[in-house]
Amino acid sequence: MHVGGTLTGLERRIVGALQVDGRASWPRIAAALGEPDGVVERHGTELLAGGSVRVTGAAAPSAGAIVALRCEPGKERIGALALANRRDTRNAHVLAGPYGCLAEIDCDPARLAAFTLDELPLLPALAGSGVWTVLRYVRTSAHWRPGLIGDAEHDALVDVEPPPEYAPFGEAKDVNRPDALLLAALAHDGRRDVDELAGVTGLSASAVRRRVERLRREGGLRLRVVVDPALLGFTVRAVVSVRCAPRDVPAVATALSREPSVRHAACVTGDRQIVAEVALPTVDALHDLLTSAAWLDRVTEAEASPVVGTLKRDGLFTLASEH
Structure with missing residues (x-):
């Protein structure tokens, strides 16, 4: 529950976990934070359902x-x-x-x-x-880590560390159709599960999993937690x-x-x-x-x-x- 215009301590820690890995499962987040699975899932689901916290996917930043x-x-x-x-x-x-x-x-x-x-x-x-x-x-906000969780909790959640953002834009690369479909599907909800993404793209679940992992590893997909900083204090x-x-x-x-x-x-x-x-x-x-x-x-x-x-x-x- 929101108290005084900010999130509770646990809610802020959940946001911090999502900033490290926006696609981490609730049990994985709970294990990293040392909290009960059901409590983390309930609070996390309420945060996302209420719209005060969003996880979105975006392509690598381009010239702006x-x-x-x-x-x-x-x-x-x-x-x-x-x-x-x-x-x-x-x-x-x-x-x-x-x-x-x-x-x-x-x-x-x-x-x-x-x-x-x-x-x-x-x-x-x-x-x-x-x-x-x-x-x-x-x-960009995909790399914003304002210290909501400790180093050990952070390390327990790191799955894919995208390339650093302070780098040349390089030559524009064409995005193939399956990757483009995945990026579009994740644009408004970066936590859509593999089965749902498979249905949207026509790919198998295993192919979706491999493509999402590759896109994140290469920096073609950046997961962002969209939240008003005031809610975090x-x-x-x-x-x-x-x-x-x-x-x-x-x-x-x-x-x-x-x-x-x-x-x-x-x-x-x-x-x-x-x-x-x-x-x-x-x-x-x-x-x-x-x-x-x-x-x-x-x-x-x-x-x-x-x-x-x-x-x-x-x-x-x-x-x-x-x-």
């Missing part, structure tokens, strides 16, 4: 863009909603800062001109904007824009990829080299991150804008309570 809008006074939600309503938008936030809203969209370089010159100017309430191409992902969120010398970008990116508070981060074009979304339990913790982290030694400037609302997270519209 970060879009920041300056809106007419008092119309930040309108601008953010206009971006969230786009099918290619992955995340959309309302900010308290120089920009009123920020979004991540799926936009390869071939589409950038049309988006920037033709589509962006048509957004309502627009007073100014910035568009930055994603050069590398430092972290991380009520302070901000978008942090980092400026550093080009030669220091890899070191700063690597350090950020190890920060439990970083939910999402990307290296981008523009006057800031890295843009990150962070989630922390208190304002004091945000202060410490911005003033005491070791990676700040390589940073010339870091600017934080509080996130005051989220309309879309990992491709899914959020509950009204987050707006």
Whole structure:
């Protein structure tokens, strides 16, 4: 049960287990956490059925863009909603800062001109904007591990460790039809069982199992736990824009990829080299991150804008309570 707007201790640990392996069975999660099977299954099933926690499957991240809008006074939600309503938008936030809203969209370089010159100017309430191409992902939510479970519990659940995200995009690869069917079937429910996936794809259960394992191992399938960080006790969120010398970008990116508070981060074009979304339990913790982290030694400037609302997270519209 939710208490005071957060999940219970056991529920948070279940979420932490799903972040390690979103397809782990309830008995396997229960064994790793040292809890009774029935209790874990009941709480886990209720979390997923209620919609406050979702496990989704996604293809490996492709080139995208970060879009920041300056809106007419008092119309930040309108601008953010206009971006969230786009099918290619992955995340959309309302900010308290120089920009009123920020979004991540799926936009390869071939589409950038049309988006920037033709589509962006048509957004309502627009007073100014910035568009930055994603050069590398430092972290997406598929790799977010905010310390909800201990190291031993984590190690007991690790089945497939996907490749690191801070890597070149490489050449676009064609996805064969069976893999495409699997990715589509897992997009809204990453926990669909093997028999159900076999029925959707026409493959045998053993073939489905092998393909899912291969896709996860190679990074072609990333499982994400979609949840409001506030439910986990991380009520302070901000978008942090980092400026550093080009030669220091890899070191700063690597350090950020190890920060439990970083939910999402990307290296981008523009006057800031890295843009990150962070989630922390208190304002004091945000202060410490911005003033005491070791990676700040390589940073010339870091600017934080509080996130005051989220309309879309990992491709899914959020509950009204987050707006």
